[in-house]
Amino acid sequence: MRIQIHHEIVQTFDPAAKGLIESLRLAPRSHEGQHVIDWRIDVEANCRLRRTEDAFGNFTDMFSLQGPIETLRIVAEGVIETFDCAGVVRNSIERFPPELFLRDTDLTAPDAALRALGATIKSDDKIERLHGLLLVVREAMQDNEDGESAASGLTAAQALAAGKGGTRDLAHVFVASARAMGAPARFVSGHYFDDGKAGAQCHSWAEAYVEKVGWIGFDPVHCICPHESHVRIACGLDWLDAGPVRAASLGAIAQTMAVIVRQSGFQHAASAQLQGQQ
Amino acid sequence: MVEQTFWDEMTGGGADVRTVYGRVNEWLKSTPPDVLAARRTQAELLFRRIGITFAVYGEKDAAERLIPFDIIPRVIGQSEWSLMEKGLIQRVKAINAFLCDIYGTREILRAGLIPPDLVFGNPHFRPEMAGKRAPHDVWVHIAGIDMVRTGEDEFYVLEDNARTPSGVSYMLENREVMMRLLPDLFSNHRIAPVENYTDLLLNCLRSVAPPRSAGEPVVALLTPGPYNSAYYEHSFLADRLGVELVEGHDLSVRDGVVYMRTTQGPRRVDVLYRRIDDDFIDPLAFRPDSVLGVPGLLDAYAAGNITLANAIGTGVADDKALYTYMPEIVKFYLGEEAILKNVPTWRCREADALKYVREHIGELVVKEVNGSGGYGMLVGPHASKAEIAEFEKKLVAQPDNYIAQPTLSLSTCPAFVENGVAPRHVDLRPFVLTGAEGSRVVPGGLTRVAMRAGSLVVNSSQGGGTKDTWVIEDA
Numbered sequence: 025m026r027i028q029i030h031h032e033i034v035q036t037f038d039p040a041a042k043g044l045i046e047s048l049r050l051a052p053r054s055h056e057g058q059h060v061i062d063w064r065i066d067v068e069a070n071c072r073l074r075r076t077e078d079a080f081g082n083f084t085d086m087f088s089l090q091g092p093i094e095t096l097r098i099v100a101e102g103v104i105e106t107f108d109c110a111g112v113v114r115n116s117i118e119r120f121p122p123e124l125f126l127r128d129t130d131l132t133a134p135d136a137a138l139r140a141l142g143a144t145i146k147s148d149d150k151i152e153r154l155h156g157l158l159l160v161v162r163e164a165m166q167d168n169e170d171g172e173s174a175a176s177g178l179t180a181a182q183a184l185a186a187g188k189g190g191t192r193d194l195a196h197v198f199v200a201s202a203r204a205m206g207a208p209a210r211f212v213s214g215h216y217f218d219d220g221k222a223g224a225q226c227h228s229w230a231e232a233y234v235e236k237v238g239w240i241g242f243d244p245v246h247c248i249c250p251h252e253s254h255v256r257i258a259c260g261l262d263w264l265d266a267g268p269v270r271a272a273s274l275g276a277i278a279q280t281m282a283v284i285v286r287q288s289g290f291q292h293a294a295s296a297q298l299q300g301q302q
Numbered sequence: 303m304v305e306q307t308f309w310d311e312m313t314g315g316g317a318d319v320r321t322v323y324g325r326v327n328e329w330l331k332s333t334p335p336d337v338l339a340a341r342r343t344q345a346e347l348l349f350r351r352i353g354i355t356f357a358v359y360g361e362k363d364a365a366e367r368l369i370p371f372d373i374i375p376r377v378i379g380q381s382e383w384s385l386m387e388k389g390l391i392q393r394v395k396a397i398n399a400f401l402c403d404i405y406g407t408r409e410i411l412r413a414g415l416i417p418p419d420l421v422f423g424n425p426h427f428r429p430e431m432a433g434k435r436a437p438h439d440v441w442v443h444i445a446g447i448d449m450v451r452t453g454e455d456e457f458y459v460l461e462d463n464a465r466t467p468s469g470v471s472y473m474l475e476n477r478e479v480m481m482r483l484l485p486d487l488f489s490n491h492r493i494a495p496v497e498n499y500t501d502l503l504l505n506c507l508r509s510v511a512p513p514r515s516a517g518e519p520v521v522a523l524l525t526p527g528p529y530n531s532a533y534y535e536h537s538f539l540a541d542r543l544g545v546e547l548v549e550g551h552d553l554s555v556r557d558g559v560v561y562m563r564t565t566q567g568p569r570r571v572d573v574l575y576r577r578i579d580d581d582f583i584d585p586l587a588f589r590p591d592s593v594l595g596v597p598g599l600l601d602a603y604a605a606g607n608i609t610l611a612n613a614i615g616t617g618v619a620d621d622k623a624l625y626t627y628m629p630e631i632v633k634f635y636l637g638e639e640a641i642l643k644n645v646p647t648w649r650c651r652e653a654d655a656l657k658y659v660r661e662h663i664g665e666l667v668v669k670e671v672n673g674s675g676g677y678g679m680l681v682g683p684h685a686s687k688a689e690i691a692e693f694e695k696k697l698v699a700q701p702d703n704y705i706a707q708p709t710l711s712l713s714t715c716p717a718f719v720e721n722g723v724a725p726r727h728v729d730l731r732p733f734v735l736t737g738a739e740g741s742r743v744v745p746g747g748l749t750r751v752a753m754r755a756g757s758l759v760v761n762s763s764q765g766g767g768t769k770d771t772w773v774i775e776d777a
Binding site (some may be wrong): 078 | 419431433589597604
């Protein structure tokens with residue numbers, strides 16, 4: 025499937041930021057399930073985008089700006105061709121052995137409830153167990169209608185306790201409980217093309233590693249393995265590693281000890297359109 | 303009591319005084335206790351006036367307090383020191399090689415020498431640093447290696463501190479105070495100087511500036527601020543080094559270059575001696591809620607525009623579980639036997655070791671692998687039954703998280719305490735500086751004393767004191 029994506033992020037700063045530095049993970053890379061035909065990122069300000077690769081192999085674009093900055097528009101757009109690989113991610117950039125993805129992070133630290141999720145699944149087959157987990161997570165968590173959860177920062181344990189969350193929270197819950205089951209798991213950010221809806225949202229899901237097969241995607245929101253509707257952008261241990269934007273406004277930092285990252289808040293709009301079947 | 307089983311550095315366990323302590327012994331004999339007491343009071347006054355204080359976490363009413371200072375110096379002979387120095391340099395060289403490797407091609411894991419989960423599961427391993435090279439391949443510029451002595455020729459490394467070891471200001475201040483208090487005793491000895499530490503440190507920091515930085519490298523010291531327990535040391539060192547003491551909000555990163563705010567406008571910084579933990583150093587790369595760090599610092603580092611001393615992610619090398627592999631690490635990278643011995647250690651992650659530890663928990667010291675400063679440890683012989691039971695629960699729940707060591711018979715040194723001169727247990731933290739041209743160690747280091755009789759815990763956060771350490775020419 026050929027998918028054209030226009031991903032726009034509008035940030036507003038109140039009061040105007042004196043300086044700003046951001047790292048963006050908005051650019052996909054090709055692997056067997058997707059081929060990037062054309063992609064560009066535009067920051068509508070006078071700055072230089074420097075592209076590097078982070079430790080997980082994701083493209084990272086950094087820029088810094090001198091203020092005052094009231095609003096800032098960032099656009100990532102392009103065309104991607106996707107293929108259904110039954111969720112298996114092959115020929116992706118891998119910088120670490122799977123063992124690394126057994127690490128806990130602050131956002132994915134397991135508690136008793138997260139460990140219990142996986143413990144209920146009875147199967148000897150690793151893939152079956154992960155599919156079982158997919159169902160269990162979906163049952164335990166309601167999906168917020170607004171896709172990305174507004175209250176970011178929730179840990180997997182908190183989200184599970186709340187019983188609902190955005191795509192990010194569901195992915196975190198899956199990652200944390202898969203790791204508790206002993207399966208290396210990671211967080212993936214990207215886009216999900218939904219034919220029925222007018223505009224799609226940013227999406228998140230998880231990947232778990234199974235020996236002899238490799239990395240397999242699991243999308244707890246739709247309770248499926250990713251297929252040609254999924255466009256994979258970045259992966260990491262949790263949302264902090266793979267999320268689209270990390271920003272620090274330098275103006276706020278100059279006010280001692282009172283930094284709230286993204287305090288001024290930014291609107292987050294994404295739309296994906298079907299360009300045409302292959 | 304058990305006192306007799308400890309090796310005393312003055313007497314060597316025998317009736318005679320060891321030669322290096324000869325003059326100190328004479329001085330102790332000829333000086334009446336009230337003069338010693340007066341000297342101690344003067345020392346305390348000096349320290350108060352200098353303002354060298356220390357905060358103990360977890361104590362409400364003592365935001366800042368003085369570390370007890372003992373006026374009787376600890377004496378080490380030059381030949382003893384030379385051997386130790388060689389061992390320290392070797393060890394730090396191996397630690398640097400290990401870090402280059404673990405964040406590079408990971409040969410040591412391929413060789414199967416270390417279980418990979420010790421590295422990949424280690425909270426101090428920073429995936430963000432993988433694939434990055436430290437300028438001049440130096441990761442640990444300042445290392446504090448904690449040593450203990452148990453006999454004439456028996457030195458053990460208790461732990462390595464490869465993150466941001468503190469305490470060097472005490473080493474320097476102790477020497478200054480001693481010179482003022484006891485000038486006669488000084489003129490009696492030929493003592494190796496420690497005052498040049500800050501010069502060596504500055505040279506070391508300048509030498510590791512990014513290769514592409516032009517002109518005299520600009521060095522700054524990054525502190526988390528006055529609420530940090532070691533803030534005194536940060537300001538002291540910045541002052542002695544003659545470099546700016548900066549907090550996170552004084553620095554900014556623009557297009558991958560770090561600038562510091564000055565009265566003349568932004569100034570480019572080449573080397574940051576940072577005393578902020580990895581977690582807080584860059585909110586764009588690590589904890590996003592950090593208000594202490596500099597957003598974009600890791601990016602500037604990756605771009606090769608700044609040197610961080612010590613580099614990010616060095617904590618993986620001073621982990622207590624990894625410590626047990628140090629002899630293998632030295633051999634793997636340097637092809638030599640380790641000069642300094644490790645304390646025999648049981649890795650509780652191994653079932654046999656765990657069984658042994660549980661059976662002998664009353665005799666052992668059990669430590670959390672990632673703990674520091676004497677927190678999260680159990681000293682078996684000194685713990686109550688309830689404390690042991692409590693600790694054992696934690697141990698069984700997470701055996702991977704613990705190691706156990708025998709209670710070492712730490713050597714003692716004479717100390718001047720409430721009821722006169724008495725032996726007290728000591729350890730030693732020498733500071734190893736590594737720059738582009740190799741390593742240097744200032745003779746001696748920080749001697750910490752357990753001021754309570756029989757106590758083996760020397761950590762200043764647990765009420766330990768310090769004393770001046772003299773490396774003197776062999777008689």
